[in-house]
Amino acid sequence: MGKATGFIEYAREEAQERDPLARLQDWKEFSVRLSDESLKVQGARCMDCGTPFCQMGTEIRGLTSGCPVHNLIPEWNDLVYRGRWKEALDRLLKTNNFPEFTGRVCPAPCEGSCTVSIADPAVGIKNIERAIIDKGFEEGWMTPRIPKSRTGKKIAIVGSGPAGLAAADQLNQAGHSVTVFERADRIGGLLMYGIPSMKLEKEVIERRVKLLAEEGIQFVTNTEIGKDITAEQLKADFDSVILCTGAQKQRDLVMEGREFEGIHFAMDYLTLATKSLLDSNFADGQFIDAEGKDVIVIGGGDTGADCVATALRQNCRSVVQFGKHPELPEDRAYDNPWPEYPLTFTVEYAYEEAEAKFGSDPRIYCIQTKKIVGDEQGRVKELHTIQMEKTKDENGKVVFKEIPGTEKVWPAQLVFIAIGFEGTEQKVVDQFAVEKNGNKVKAAYGKYTTSVDGVFAAGDARRGQSLIVWAIHEGREAAREVDRYLMGASNLP
Known part of the structure; x- marks a missing residue:
């Protein structure tokens, strides 16, 4: 804990925003990062609670409380306060594959459960998270992590939203060969086309996809299951398949x-x-x-x-x-x-x-x-x-x-x-002939296995319309289960 009385001494400072009328003239992001000095002060407001509710990631009466990817929030808040940005980045990436996405578009349930928010405005966790990863790219710390060896196992992931990308990242680092199939012409799912550029500039997504590709992940766009390639082909060509098609059936x-x-x-x-x-x-x-x-x-x-x-x-x-x-x-x-x-x-x-x-x-x-x-x-x-x-x-x-x-x-x-959305589109689900739970793929939370051997499901396709942090969480967990299915055990978190 960098500053024992920081939450008493310092007020919450919101991220700066461009003038509303000025930003209506373009499609650039509306928010502007705080200065390093301001972020240091915001990090000092973190109390390093004995029980950090901010990172618990659970649901209370249907509402998400705390961070579902269990970010080590007090740790990197303290590191930012001390100016140790590279170490803060290392701690952040231990739990979150894509903090540049969550730091921009997540509704920050971590801040809702921040202990400071019982009586005062919460610690500015989301702003600090975004600043850490953006600085990581700016300083050249985000370099390709090439797996030292390959297992010879091949995995297909259908859908390139946050769940699919998180699963791909984890499995690639485990040494498997991963191919992500996307029916649109660009990778990212709803991150790319469902969220406007003024909230999430697309260069941010392309920057990450480029890095993932350099690490060995194969991306195949303009490919629709059932039209350009069949489910049977995928099951024959790959050792396992993960359905991460999202909940795109609009109500x-x-x-x-x-x-x-x-x-x-x-x-x-x-x-x-x-x-x-x-x-x-x-x-x-x-x-x-x-x-x-x-x-x-x-x-x-x-x-x-x-x-x-x-x-x-x-x-x-x-x-x-x-x-x-x-x-x-x-x-x-x-x-x-x-x-x-x-x-x-x-x-x-x-x-x-x-x-x-x-x-x-x-x-x-x-x-x-x-x-x-x-x-x-x-x-x-x-x-x-x-x-x-x-x-x-x-x-x-x-x-x-x-x-x-x-x-x-x-x-x-x-x-x-x-x-809202009713669930996942049924065409792909029907192609794989997996059991359904209403308009969703039937797959138990924590296991992610469908009724078809070797086929898994994660994210909104399984749980229904939800938050980006739940999608990343499920993508990571599904990757672990696929790794265990293929190798008999898994060291993935």
């Missing part, structure tokens, strides 16, 4: 008017925007353009917020985001105690930008869309809504009741559906 709206033109899934919108940006800086026109349009995003989560930010950069005329639930409180509610993930009000980057441009937060709470109305040409024209009240019935069950007299008509020429 749809079922209501009057859903068929009108101009209504799109959020992930389709975000994917096309990022691909067009990378391919041609939007010169190809292969994207959904919100310029000059009234945009409504249905769904109150992070994906919806990313739609808001993207529409703003496309110079939409207006944008609102509909959410089912009430506005969250400023402080923890009595039924959301520490160390649970704090369900408190925050202003994400997209909302800051909308307020800067239009003068108000774009979020509308406790609202339900009743129907969608189109024009004579079959294009979406407006949404009809009503406000809701969230209450509990006599059995304590949460129910939503309509509030009479709160009906409203909203103009809209673009509507994005961002109400």
